[in-house]
Amino acid sequence: MRLTVLSAPTPRAMRKQSCKKFLSLKTAEQTARFMAHNLKEQLGLAHDCAENRKTALTLLDTDASQYFLALCDLNLPDAPNGEIVSEILARNIPVVVVSANFDEDIYKRLMLQGVTDYIVKRTPDDMMYLMRVVRRLRANSGVEALIVDDSNLWCMQVSELLKRQRIMAYTANNGIQAMRLLREHPGIRIVLADHYMPGMDGIELTGRHPQNPHHGRAVHHRHFRGYGRGGALSPLRCQRLRVQDLLV
16 A cells, blocks of 8 residues: 655745655666656656666765665665665665565565555556656655644654655644744644643643644544544634544
């Protein structure tokens, strides 16, 4: 199952920051050229290509910060079992695995490692999907989000998913902490808030949350548990509070 995170509109200064290279690790030269051509023509992206682990590590050790993404083949001559993936992730570079075959066990292992996506290149639609993934990752550069939930586990899991999408995530356990973080980090433009929390719940937070160009999009997450206690959160009430999405 693929998780798609929609990117928020990115200020001009952040867009400049996001215009970097991607690193392509491919053993099939024809496939690498085809992918690079499409990404350059459609998205205007430059790239470096590495045909083996040694070359890839040399490029990364020279300047890993120039890469916002690595498109990775799992079968490199000197790393035939995908060993390069963990080495790229250790440098905080998102990895999208591009393969000719799908293996469920490998997919599960890669997801646990923290890769952003696993794309099987079989049809033109797969290439179009790859374009959308790359476009979204580039647009997400500089996007900051706030996760508000009294469950530390939930905050940790969502933070990890957003990190894979190149979104910087802050966490708070209640609305009071969230308000402090919003004041300290005015660049936060996405808020994911639970409903029932101690101190200040998601409803009160949403009502107090300053809706300005910096904060843009507020997303209210309401867990299914507890629905019916304290009254239902109606779509009309969400509209009055300027909540743009209600997830049950």
